[in-house]
Amino acid sequence: MLAQARETMPGPGALRGGMAVELKWDGYRIILFTSSRPGGPVLLQTRKGGLIQDRFPDLVAAASQLPPGLVLDGELMVLTGDGVMDFGALQRRAASGAPRTVQALVKAFPAYVVVFDVLQVAGQPVLAERYERRRSLLESLFADHALTPPWTLCPSTTDLAVAREWLETWTRAPGIEGVVCKGLHQTYRPGARGWLKVRARQTTEALIGAITGSLGRPHLLVLGRFDAEGRLRHVGKTTGLSPAAARQLADQLTAAAPGTHPWEGARFSAGWGSSSVLDTTLIVPDRVAEVSVDTARDRGVWRHPVRLVRLRADVPVQDVQPY
Structure with a gap:
């Protein structure tokens, strides 16, 4: 599901049924698939449909924390040694091919995924569920499996004052571009621009x-x-x-x-x-x-x-x- 750009924060009535606001990250949008059987393959798919899990073996290894039959939507990012998000380093990792180069980049620029949606749980699609239900499932996933980095749960709020504070101050940090507004009652519609994004x-x-x-x-x-x-x-x-x-x-x-x-x-x-x-x-x-x-x-x-x-x-x- 995609977002249409807006110049300013929308009002509370912009999305029918109420609105949640999440941080917008400056990385690569990915969909992550775990196999229906424990120990099966893990796939990382880009927005354009390319598979890049061979460039991110650290994430594949860390997927052992995740249950089978799971599909997650999120933002792929990498950090420099001093903990700063680095888009250029992310590009180098995504374009790497030779195994020796991949391993060197894994060590220098560890990868992280900020997860903001769940599309399938235990092999059952949940795209038809409302956002508020999918968010509850996602929070339960992180709590029940005690997920730790490289998996990070994207912050979400229904308080517009908090959302405006994020847009005005949090975006001063490298790697945070703005906010994304999502309707609490929205289902997940692949390809539709049903969300709203506001860049700082x-x-x-x-x-x-x-x-x-x-x-x-x-x-x-x-x-x-x-x-x-x-x-x-x-x-x-x-x-x-x-x-x-x-x-x-x-x-x-x-x-x-x-x-x-x-x-x-x-x-x-x-x-x-x-x-x-x-x-x-x-x-x-x-x-x-x-x-x-x-x-x-x-x-x-x-x-x-x-x-x-x-x-x-x-x-x-x-x-x-x-x-």
């Missing part, structure tokens, strides 16, 4: 380092920040600009002379995980853009497209937060 957003500044389109009609902005050594580092790109925003920028940008821009020869992906490359024009990085961003980052780069709020002619380049 903040405004910040970055330098305009390149554009697509033309100087007279820029289409989107490629953004950068200087690091401690004075290098301009790529930090993300915006969504497509509105006509009004494009007109505002048209006479503010200067194309970089050949051989003068630090991104000379760089290639920028059209999307996260895409092999397509943007056709860009390099810009003298002396213009500051105020942008709206969410919390999902990998090595300093915003994974999701950012939104241009306005050009900040009043902000000096040196006042932009460093990379």
Whole structure:
């Protein structure tokens, strides 16, 4: 089951029959299957249908804690040595193939699953049960089997004040993007966007380092920040600009002379995980853009497209937060 995006927290009447709110995690969505017989195979299926249990033997081994005939829905994550959630490390683990590499990554980046739904118990599907009943089954599963990490029960609340506190403060921690709102009476409908998701957003500044389109009609902005050594580092790109925003920028940008821009020869992906490359024009990085961003980052780069709020002619380049 999927979620549709919203800009703000919905009111209590947004979902018929009452609403529960859970944390939204920045990982890989997976479905976990245990065999109908004890000691049978364990499957980890991604949202796109791929099977990745061979890349996560630590989770397969830990599945001995789980009863047979179980199907769980949750978020797969990995932690660095200092306990910080790391999406880049998760990608490396999911893409690993050679057994020696897999074992090295298991040791360096242990995997965890934050479980937020149960779809089958003891071989019996429970998709037709309401969320509140499935949540009760899930809580009983964790209590009855004394489940411990790498299995973690996703926090859930029906108190909207608590949910707003989560959205405003908990999302400052790496790995938590926002909240997901679910109807207490909702059944589980695979493929349906019946849940609501709200990502935490903040405004910040970055330098305009390149554009697509033309100087007279820029289409989107490629953004950068200087690091401690004075290098301009790529930090993300915006969504497509509105006509009004494009007109505002048209006479503010200067194309970089050949051989003068630090991104000379760089290639920028059209999307996260895409092999397509943007056709860009390099810009003298002396213009500051105020942008709206969410919390999902990998090595300093915003994974999701950012939104241009306005050009900040009043902000000096040196006042932009460093990379």
